[in-house]
Amino acid sequence: MAWSTPVRSRFQRVPSNPSEADFHGPYNKLLHSAFPLHTTNFTVVPQVERSSADVKVTFAVLLPDHIVFILELKPPSHLAFPSTREVAERQIRDRLKDVGSSRSLHCTHLGQLTVLDYTDFPLPTLHTISAMGTRLSFYTKEADARGCLLQLFIQTLRT
DSSP: OOOOHHHHHHHHTSOSSOOGGGGHHHHHHHHHHHSOTTTSSOEEEEEEEEOSSOEEEEEEEESSSSEEEEEEEEOGGGGGOHHHHHHHHHHHHHHHHHTTSSOEEEEEETTEEEEEESSOOOSSEEEEEEEETTEEEEEEEEEOTTSOEEEEEEEEEOO
């Protein structure tokens, strides 16, 4: 799928020395373009998780209330150090371990607490992207006949 002019334009406005926050708008625009709100039952839910050492921004795409796609953002500066790349890798793997388990994800959506259940997965494959700026790593997790997610596949794309 080719990116639309508004999406490309949004990414082109990212400054030359960007922070993670500079990518929130472009990825939000891209996800709303790929998963349109007004013509489908998809909802893009931005989530922010803060810890003492890290801030993790994730966009979860829901159909209608079940996770069908995940995008985690990290600052492009994380590319400079193997240790920060490893932390990002570990975080996305941990998130994917949660998918299909008995855990739920709590997030705030439109000012209300929402619980996203990882156990009721509606698609045969969960696609997930870890983005550091415009460098992307792709993850897929396959479901078995019972809908339990198995097998993790990872591919990295450098742009």
